[in-house]
Amino acid sequence: MKHGYVRAAALTPVIRVADCEYNTQQVLEGMKEAFAKKAKVAVFPEMCLTGYTCNDLFLQEVLINSALEGLEKLVASSKEMPGMVNVVGLPFTYAGKLYNVAAVFCGGKLLGLVPKKFLPNYGEFYERRQFTPGFETCVTVEIAGQRVPFGMNQLFVCKNMKNFVIAAEICEDLWTPNPPVTVHAMHGATVLVNCSASNETIGKASYRRELVKGESARLVSAYIYSSAGEGESTQDIVFSGHNLIAENGTLLSEAEKFANQNVYADIDLERIAFERRRMSTFTVDTDCSGYTVTEFETVVEDLNLIRYFDKAPFVPSDIAERNSRCEEILDIQTYGLKKRLEHTKCKSAVIGISGGLDSTLALLVTVRAFDLLGLDRSGITCVTMPCFGTTDRTYGNAVTLTKRLSCTLREINIKAAVHQHFADIGHDESLHNVTYENGQARERTQILMDIANQTNGMVIGTGDMSELALGWATYNGDHMSMYGVNAGVPKTLVRVLVGWVCQNSDLDSSSKAILEDILDTPVSPELLPPQEDGTIAQKTEDLVGPYELHDFYLYHMLRFGVQPKKLFRIAKIAFDGEYAPEVIYKWLRTFVWRFFAQQFKRSCLPDGPKVGSVAVSPRGDLRMPSDAAVQLWIKQLDDIREEYHF
Numbered sequence: 245m246k247h248g249y250v251r252a253a254a255l256t257p258v259i260r261v262a263d264c265e266y267n268t269q270q271v272l273e274g275m276k277e278a279f280a281k282k283a284k285v286a287v288f289p290e291m292c293l294t295g296y297t298c299n300d301l302f303l304q305e306v307l308i309n310s311a312l313e314g315l316e317k318l319v320a321s322s323k324e325m326p327g328m329v330n331v332v333g334l335p336f337t338y339a340g341k342l343y344n345v346a347a348v349f350c351g352g353k354l355l356g357l358v359p360k361k362f363l364p365n366y367g368e369f370y371e372r373r374q375f376t377p378g379f380e381t382c383v384t385v386e387i388a389g390q391r392v393p394f395g396m397n398q399l400f401v402c403k404n405m406k407n408f409v410i411a412a413e414i415c416e417d418l419w420t421p422n423p424p425v426t427v428h429a430m431h432g433a434t435v436l437v438n439c440s441a442s443n444e445t446i447g448k449a450s451y452r453r454e455l456v457k458g459e460s461a462r463l464v465s466a467y468i469y470s471s472a473g474e475g476e477s478t479q480d481i482v483f484s485g486h487n488l489i490a491e492n493g494t495l496l497s498e499a500e501k502f503a504n505q506n507v508y509a510d511i512d513l514e515r516i517a518f519e520r521r522r523m524s525t526f527t528v529d530t531d532c533s534g535y536t537v538t539e540f541e542t543v544v545e546d547l548n549l550i551r552y553f554d555k556a557p558f559v560p561s562d563i564a565e566r567n568s569r570c571e572e573i574l575d576i577q578t579y580g581l582k583k584r585l586e587h588t589k590c591k592s593a594v595i596g597i598s599g600g601l602d603s604t605l606a607l608l609v610t611v612r613a614f615d616l617l618g619l620d621r622s623g624i625t626c627v628t629m630p631c632f633g634t635t636d637r638t639y640g641n642a643v644t645l646t647k648r649l650s651c652t653l654r655e656i657n658i659k660a661a662v663h664q665h666f667a668d669i670g671h672d673e674s675l676h677n678v679t680y681e682n683g684q685a686r687e688r689t690q691i692l693m694d695i696a697n698q699t700n701g702m703v704i705g706t707g708d709m710s711e712l713a714l715g716w717a718t719y720n721g722d723h724m725s726m727y728g729v730n731a732g733v734p735k736t737l738v739r740v741l742v743g744w745v746c747q748n749s750d751l752d753s754s755s756k757a758i759l760e761d762i763l764d765t766p767v768s769p770e771l772l773p774p775q776e777d778g779t780i781a782q783k784t785e786d787l788v789g790p791y792e793l794h795d796f797y798l799y800h801m802l803r804f805g806v807q808p809k810k811l812f813r814i815a816k817i818a819f820d821g822e823y824a825p826e827v828i829y830k831w832l833r834t835f836v837w838r839f840f841a842q843q844f845k846r847s848c849l850p851d852g853p854k855v856g857s858v859a860v861s862p863r864g865d866l867r868m869p870s871d872a873a874v875q876l877w878i879k880q881l882d883d884i885r886e887e888y889h890f
Contacts (some may be wrong), residue, residue: 252509254287287468311334467488624652631684702727707730707797746763808877809886847870
């Protein structure tokens with residue numbers, strides 16, 4: 245419940261057709277299980293108190309009354325399970341007509357009855373034989389001494405958790421062109437539930453899964469789908485208990501078919517609320533005059549989250565998806581550069597090649613763009629600019645890769661120029677501070693720009709999104725270019741893209757061997773002298789923190805607006821066993837402070853292609869004032885430090 249999480253349950257009890265007493269007891273056992281697992285909303289199948297396959301028995305008074313008695317028992321029993329909303333299907337009569345309804349109750353109180361709107365009367369279904377379609381505006385009915393609303397347009401709102409708003413529909417409602425929950429979501433519902441009895445036929449499970457995922461995505465909501473299973477009559481149809489829980493297009497939990505499996509998932513209501521705020525096309529209807537709003541209260545408690553957090557959110561874990569994604573990203577980068585070269589009628593490109601991952605990726609993309617344009621690769625000028633920190637390993641890889649790709653190589657040793665610059669400004673060269681480092685970076689950028697003028701070319705930027713997000717770039721140094729092909733690619737993905745090219749391109753074996761060594765080389769700007777054995781002394785991640793942590797923070801903060809306390813919590817789960825909590829905290833604090841402090845660099849970034857849902861371009865996704873105060877975010881970090889005694 246902390247940080248906006250709510251545990252949801254989709255349950256399928258084993259029932260007996262037309263045995264309401266037995267079924268009530270089975271539902272009650274399911275409620276007890278869900279409560280023990282700290283669920284705050286428990287959804288059961290359509291007509292689960294009677295069985296969906298009762299057919300004309302639904303017209304029998306004895307069955308209808310028995311189902312109501314079962315409901316009364318369940319409502320009374322829910323008093324012993326405070327804070328958990330239950331949704332259970334049963335038949336209900338009103339004004340002489342029979343309705344297929346979902347009963348919503350919590351803490352001993354019946355909150356409302358929601359009727360099914362769309363009654364299938366095709367194929368194997370003939371619900372209109374017994375039931376009447378539901379109506380929208382609520383009327384008041386009395387059940388067991390409680391006066392409750394009955395109608396489709398109902399919202400069940402949690403008093404002590406502002407984003408927890410439930411709305412219900414039933415089975416076929418989901419399969420229609422305009423499901424009732426569409427309007428419910430536009431009136432504020434964030435948790436959509438469906439009591440269903442969807443039978444199993446070949447291919448139907450896949451379609452059902454996509455429907456649930458799609459509905460949760462389209463309505464920026466959570467969707468809990470509980471379906472009938474074992475115990476229903478198999479006279480003509482078979483039910484598999486295919487329970488599903490989705491959130492904004494992502495499937496959180498899925499039951500195995502024919503297993504009568506209860507499934508659970510932790511829904512992130514803060515994420516849903518953020519997405520709705522962010523999306524200008526998610527419209528809301530503030531006129532709730534046609535709606536009945538019923539309040540309930542939950543029990544706020546901390547949860548040991550059962551939700552999965554990918555420690556590499558920018559990198560798909562599925563190999564096939566990762567390969568497809570890599571190819572697509574490279575195409576986006578390539579065609580973005582191709583368009584810029586075409587527009588400027590530029591037939592020359594200039595790249596500062598270091599033998600590192602970023603410049604390697606930029607070179608590979610530029611080669612692809614030139615090939616598409618039919619331009620000679622000799623028009624790509626790769627400039628290696630060794631200085632105080634350059635190692636033989638990175639220098640050799642830069643030179644050899646350039647030659648293997650048939651590009652033009654220029655080597656300009658900048659030591660003398662930097663020595664002169666230090667003398668000009670009166671800098672003590674024994675002082676290896678930021679002036680020492682940035683003086684080299686700015687000298688390199690000046691050279692690249694001037695060579696671009698010589699060749700009537702364009703400087704291709706090599707900096708990646710992770711560096712740009714946190715300002716790990718020298719202002720007016722490697723921060724600047726004429727087109728930044730890596731600007732939308734985080735550091736963790738740069739490595740994957742280079743690896744993909746190595747494994748899947750038509751490069752010769754020698755070129756691939758170079759790429760493999762580049763992949764194995766520590767990330768470094770090489771601005772400090774190497775160690776005595778000639779190896780890299782300055783390893784970036786030792787200084788700025790692990791990029792996998794920073795990319796994790798970047799993704800969740802920008803994509804979902806996750807606040808520092810919550811970010812710390814989910815990072816501990818994602819990196820459990822890899823980083824101690826104090827390490828996660830240390831670099832989270834660095835991330836937050838630098839993210840705010842370095843906006844002035846991001847405000848004047850060169851153009852570069854957006855490749856994913858997270859980007860830092862000031863012209864697109866991140867329009868942030870350069871002088872925004874960080875105090876609110878730091879205060880949360882101070883609270884963490886106080887709690888954990890860091």
